[in-house]
Amino acid sequence: xxxxxxxxxxxxxxxxxxxxxxxxxxxxxxxxxxxxxxxxxxxxxxxxxxxxxxxxxxxxxxxxxxxxxxxxxxxxxxxxxxxxxxxxxxxxxxxxxxxxxxxxxxxxxxxxxxxxxxxxxxxxxxxxxxxxxxxxxxxxxxxxxxxxxxxxxxxxxxxxxxxxxxxxxxxxxxxxxxxxxxxxxxxxxxxxxxxxxxxxxxxxxxxxxxxxxxxxxxxxxxxxxxxxxxxxxxxxxxxxxxxxxxxxxxxxxxxxxxxxxxxxxxxxxxxxxxxxxxxxxxxxxxxxxxxxxxxxxxxxxxxxxxxxxxxxxxxxxxxxxxxxxxxxxxxxxxxxxxxxxxxxxxxxxxxxxxxxxxxxxxxxxxxxxxxxxxxxxxxxxxxxxxxxxxxxxxxxxxxxxxxxxxxxxxxxxxxxxxxxxxxxxxxxxxxxxxxxxxxxxxxxxxxxxxxxxxxxxxxxxxxxxxxxxxxxxxxxxxxxxxxxxxxxxxxxxxxxxxxxxxxxxxxxxxxxxxxxxxxxxxxxxxxxxxxxxxxxxxxxxxxxxxxxxxxxxxxxxxxxxxxxxxxxxxxxxxxxxxxxxxxxxxxxxxxxxxxxxxxxxxxxxxxxxxxxxxxxxxxxxxxxx
Numbered sequence: 001x002x003x004x005x006x007x008x009x010x011x012x013x014x015x016x017x018x019x020x021x022x023x024x025x026x027x028x029x030x031x032x033x034x035x036x037x038x039x040x041x042x043x044x045x046x047x048x049x050x051x052x053x054x055x056x057x058x059x060x061x062x063x064x065x066x067x068x069x070x071x072x073x074x075x076x077x078x079x080x081x082x083x084x085x086x087x088x089x090x091x092x093x094x095x096x097x098x099x100x101x102x103x104x105x106x107x108x109x110x111x112x113x114x115x116x117x118x119x120x121x122x123x124x125x126x127x128x129x130x131x132x133x134x135x136x137x138x139x140x141x142x143x144x145x146x147x148x149x150x151x152x153x154x155x156x157x158x159x160x161x162x163x164x165x166x167x168x169x170x171x172x173x174x175x176x177x178x179x180x181x182x183x184x185x186x187x188x189x190x191x192x193x194x195x196x197x198x199x200x201x202x203x204x205x206x207x208x209x210x211x212x213x214x215x216x217x218x219x220x221x222x223x224x225x226x227x228x229x230x231x232x233x234x235x236x237x238x239x240x241x242x243x244x245x246x247x248x249x250x251x252x253x254x255x256x257x258x259x260x261x262x263x264x265x266x267x268x269x270x271x272x273x274x275x276x277x278x279x280x281x282x283x284x285x286x287x288x289x290x291x292x293x294x295x296x297x298x299x300x301x302x303x304x305x306x307x308x309x310x311x312x313x314x315x316x317x318x319x320x321x322x323x324x325x326x327x328x329x330x331x332x333x334x335x336x337x338x339x340x341x342x343x344x345x346x347x348x349x350x351x352x353x354x355x356x357x358x359x360x361x362x363x364x365x366x367x368x369x370x371x372x373x374x375x376x377x378x379x380x381x382x383x384x385x386x387x388x389x390x391x392x393x394x395x396x397x398x399x400x401x402x403x404x405x406x407x408x409x410x411x412x413x414x415x416x417x418x419x420x421x422x423x424x425x426x427x428x429x430x431x432x433x434x435x436x437x438x439x440x441x442x443x444x445x446x447x448x449x450x451x452x453x454x455x456x457x458x459x460x461x462x463x464x465x466x467x468x469x470x471x472x473x474x475x476x477x478x479x480x481x482x483x484x485x486x487x488x489x490x491x492x493x494x495x496x497x498x499x500x501x502x503x504x505x506x507x508x509x510x511x512x513x514x515x516x517x518x519x520x521x522x523x524x525x526x527x528x529x530x531x532x533x534x535x536x537x538x539x540x541x542x543x544x545x546x547x548x549x550x551x552x553x554x555x556x557x558x559x560x561x562x563x564x565x566x567x568x569x570x571x572x573x574x575x576x577x578x579x580x581x582x583x584x585x586x587x588x589x590x591x592x593x594x595x596x597x598x599x600x601x602x603x604x605x606x607x608x609x610x611x612x613x614x615x616x617x618x619x620x621x622x623x624x625x
Contacts, residue, residue, distance in 0.1 A: 001043075002043040003040070003041070003042055004042075005038070005039060005040045005041070006038070007036075007038045008036075008038075009034065009035055009036040010034065010035045011033070011034045012032070014030055014031035014032075014618070015027060016028045016029045017029055018094050018095070019093075019094065019095050020065075020096060020097060021084075021086070021097060022097035022098065022100070022147035023097075023100050023147075026062075026103075027062070028063065028064070028098075028103075028104055029061075029063055029064060029065055029613075030061050030062055031059075031061060032059060032060050032061050033058070033059040034058060034059075035055065035056075035057040036056050037053065037054070037055035038053070038054050038055075039053045040052045047119060048118070048120075049117070049118045050115065050116070051116045052113075052116075053112075053113070054112070054113050055111070056109075056110070056111050056112075057109070057110045058107075059107070059108045060107050061107075062104050062105060062106065063104055063106045064104060064610055065098065065104055066096065066145050066590065066609055066610045067086070067089070067094065067608060067611060068145070068606065068607070068608050069091055069549070069586065069608060070089065070549050070605070070606060070607040071085055071086070071087040071089055071606055072592075072595060072604045072605050072606040073212075073596065074208070074594075074595040074596050074604065074606055075087045075595075075606065077205050077208030077209065077212075078146050078148045078595070080204060081148040081149075081150060081201035081202075081204045081205040081208070082148055082149065083099070083146045084097045084146065084148075085097065085146050085606070091584055091586070091609065092584045094614055096145065096608075097145075097147040098147055099146075099148065099152070102142035102149070102152045103141075104139075104140065104141055104142065105138075105139055105155065107137070107139070108136070108137045109135075109136050110134070110135045111133070112131065112133040112134075113133075114129065114130065114131035114132075115129070115130050115131075116130075117129075121170075123170070124170050124171050124172025124179075125170070125171050126168070126169070127167075127168070127170075127171070128167070129165070130165070130166050131163075131166075132162075132164050133162070134160070134161075134162045135160070135161040135162070136158070136161075138155070138156060138157065138158040139153065139158055140154060140155045140156075140157060141157070143196070144592065144593050144594065144595070145593075145608050146592075148199075148201040148205060149199030149201045149232070150202050150593075151196060151197070151198060151199065151593060152197060152199055153194060153196060153197075154195060154197060154233075156193075157195060158192075158193070158194070159190065159192035159193070159194070160191050161190050162188070162189040162190075163188050163189075164186070164187045165184070165185065165186045165187075166183075166184070166185045166186075168182055168184075169181070170182070176257040176258070177254060177255070177256050178254065178255040178256075179252070179253075179254045179255075180252060180253045181250075181252045182250070182251050182252070183248075183249070184247075184248070184249040184251065185248050185249075187244075187245065187247075188245040189242075189243075189244055190241075190243040190244075190372070191241070191242045192242075192243075192372050193238060193239065193240050194236075194239060195235065195236035195238060196235050196236050196316040197232075197233050197235035198230050198232065198234055198235050198317065202232075203218055203227070203230040206218055209311055209594065210308055215308040216300060216308070218230075218287065221290075221300065221308060221311075221312060222287045222290035222291045222294065222312060223294055223299070229287050229312075234284050234285060234317070235283065235285065235316070236316070236317060237282040237283060237284050239279070239280075239281050239282075240279065240280045240281075241279045243276070243277050244275070244276045245273065245274065245275045245276075246273070246274045247271060247272070247274075248271070248272045249269055249271040249272075250269070250270050251267070251270075252266075252267065252268050252269075254266050254267070260350075261349055262347070262348075262349050262350075263348050264345075264346070264347055265345065265346040265347070265348070266343070266344070266345055267343045267344040267345075268341065268342075269342045269343055270339075270340075271339070271365065271367075272337065272339050273337065273338045273339075273367040274336075275335060275336050275367075275369055275370065276333075277333065277334050277335065277393060278332065279323060279331065279333075279372075279393070280323050280331050280332075281322050281323045281332070282324070283318065283319040283321070283322055285312075285317045285318070285319050287312045288313040289319060291309060292309070292313065292320075295309065309381055314441075315375045315379060315441060316374070318379065318381065320381060321380075321391055326390055326392070332396075333393060334393035334394065334397070336368060336369075336397060338368055340365045340367075340402070342364055342365045343362070343363055344361065344362040345360065345361050346361070347360075351410070351412075352412070354414075355410060355411070355412030356410065356411055357409070358407075358408075358410070359407065359408045359409075360406070361404070361405070361406055362404075362405045363402065363403070363404055363405075364402070364403040364405065365401070366402075366434060367400050368397065368399045368401075369398060369445070370393075370396040370398075371397075371398065371445055375439065375442035375444060376396045376444050377391035377392075377395045377396065378391045378392070379391070398446065399447050400432065401431070401447075402431045403430045403431070404428065404429050405426065405428040405429075406426065406427045406428070407424055407425070407426045408424070408425050409423055409424035409425065410422070411423070419460065419461070419462040421458070421459070422457075423456070424456070425455075425456050426454065426456075426457070427453075428452065428453045428454070429451075430450065430451040431449070431450060432447045433447065433448045433449075433450070433481075434446075434447060435447070435448055435488060435499075435544065437488065437490070437497065437544045437545065438544050438545075438591075439490050439591075440591035440594075441593050441594075446497075447488070448481055448485050448499065449482065449485045449486065450481075450484070450485060451479070451480070451481055451504065452480060452482065453477060453479035453480075453507075454477070454478050454479075455475060455477035455478055455479075456476050457473060457474070457476075458473055458474050458475075459471075459473035460472060467518055467520045468516075468517070469515075469516070469517045470514070470515070471514075472512065472514035472515060472534075473513055474510070474511070474513075475510070475512070476509060477508070477509065477511070478503075478509065479503060479504045480501065480503050480504060480507075481499045481500055481503075482501070483500055484500070485500040485501075486500070487500055497545050498546075499546060502546055503540070503541065503546075505540075505544050505546065506540055506541075508537050508538030508539060508540040508554070510536070511537055511538060512534075512535070512536040513534065513535050514533075514534040515533050515534070516530075516531070517529065517531045517532075518530050518531075521567065522564075524567065525566065525567050526564065526567060527564075528562075528563065528564050528565075529561075529562070529565075530560075530561070530563075531561040532558070532559070532560055532561075533558070533559040533560075533561075534556065534558055534559075536555075537585075538554045542586050542588050542589045543590065545599075547589075547599035547600075547605075547607070548599055549599060549605070550590075550607065552586050552589075555583050555585045556581075557579055557583055557612075558579070558580040559576070559577065559578050559579070559580060560576060560577045560580050561574055561577075562574065563575075565622075570623070570625070572620075572621070572622040573619070573621055574619065574620045574621075575617075575619050576619070576620065577617045578613060578615070578618075579612070579613055579615045579616065580615060581615070582614055582615040584614065585612045586610070586611055587609070587610050587612050588610045589608070589609040589610075590608055590609065590610075591605055591606075591607060592605070592606040592607060592608045
């Protein structure tokens with residue numbers, strides 16, 4: 001009676017749905033995953049209990065491939081470099097091309113342990129939760145998303161994320177006060193090594209880009225023999241970032257019942273977060289040094305220099321960023337500390353036995369940090385050859401994000417409790433909003449001065465008859481960058497990203513969900529059920545830079561699940577269909593790397609997108625024993 005345990009797990013297998021037409025038989029975006037988890041609970045004494053949890057998971061997949069949505073004029077250059085781009089694009093066909101030697105391997109392993117103690121004391125309940133988790137990922141990637149061999153991440157690229165946490169809470173009740181005080185600590189170790197290298201087609205494709213701008217070819221720029229300016233595999237030898245974070249927090253959360261109907265909420269948290277960064281960066285790219293020497297030495301006269309330096313000195317493989325060129329010991333090092341008060345203040349009032357009204361104010365916080373990417377450094381060649389400044393570790397920093405959030409709402413029931421309803425109005429104002437910007441080559445976090453999000457949400461649930469339940473909601477949200485925001489600067493090219501006054505990425509005005517579930521007994525031993533799930537998304541832009549080509553029109557998704565099982569739920573068999581009507585939609589749209597520039601009329605950019613899953617049909621078996 002004092003010991004209990006459980007063991008559960010899952011296995012998921014799914015074919016890929018993106019076909020590589022340049023390599024027949026190759027599919028991407030498959031699923032191959034398994035998970036095991038065990039728990040043990042012990043009632044050690046009448047007042048002391050322990051729960052121990054261990055889990056392990058792995059996945060080995062080919063993910064994630066992006067298909068072309070707009071083919072720009074550089075598609076002809078892809079062909080000259082020995083590759084293929086689907087032109088005109090056919091996103092509905094879920095097809096793409098990749099280089100046969102690259103692919104999209106993704107291997108992830110994860111292990112976690114946690115122990116929770118609860119001790120009933122005269123003062124209250126003391127809770128301790130200690131946890132450790134290690135997450136490791138290795139991947140390869142054909143980052144130009146074509147079958148030409150231009151740019152790639154080699155096998156072994158990846159990162160490790162290890163966390164250790166300790167939480168202590170003491171909670172109790174004294175008269176009208178429910179109180180809680182606590183302490184939280186987390187240590188995070190984040191090593192990352194993601195080399196980018198050039199393939200056999202980079203020199204040919206680079207010459208195509210230079211010819212389009214009327215500039216000399218790479219051989220003329222560097223003074224090196226044609227065909228040997230770049231050697232396949234050159235690029236980042238090792239970009240090793242190591243970040244160590246320690247975060248400490250003291251917090252309290254309290255509910256005071258002024259009367260039987262009126263209650264107040266007060267929560268406070270003080271957080272200190274320290275981050276230390278070390279980085280060793282090394283690139284093998286003598287072509288860039290040669291081009292800069294010839295341009296600055298007057299061998300090749302301007303204005304050709306500033307216009308063409310980007311090709312031999314691509315930010316991804318720019319040797320002028322290397323740590324041995326810019327630091328005395330060959331290693332970038334830096335640290336930062338953030339300290340912040342956050343919390344919540346609220347009131348709730350029982351209008352009637354069935355209805356509750358509430359209002360709250362909350363202040364939230366997301367710590368600042370470092371961009372773990374060489375593209376985050378100040379590029380000494382931006383503006384090209386005009387002394388953009390020597391890179392320092394300070395270039396990688398971004399500031400903490402703060403949000404002030406207000407909510408006003410009510411929730412209750414109607415029609416003799418057959419309908420539950422909740423209505424909430426909200427307003428949030430973000431300061432130093434952390435934008436995750438994809439430049440076409442790199443992901444970088446940049447701060448924007450101000451972002452606002454405001455709107456209304458309505459949620460409902462009803463049971464019109466036994467076994468039948470309907471639930472859902474609708475939300476109107478206006479989330480946008482403030483008009484007065486200065487546009488963030490892309491450090492890879494020194495150009496502003498025009499965002500001021502525009503809606504946030506993946507932020508539709510309207511979104512709605514609805515679920516219908518019907519379950520009934522089939523005799524004494526069986527039960528059956530049908531579940532229908534619906535979601536509507538209004539139009540939105542799926543690109544972090546909001547290019548017009550990345551707009552996704554409004555769409556709807558339907559899921560269906562039909563099941564049969566034992567009345568005691570010892571086993572269940574389900575057949576299901578996700579995206580029942582095979583709606584094609586993009587989740588994230590991107591600029592295809594090195595394949596043009598611009599947006600709207602006059603754009604030469606090729607665009608690609610990671611699409612949502614097409615219609616998937618499958619079966620699930622659940623067994624309890």
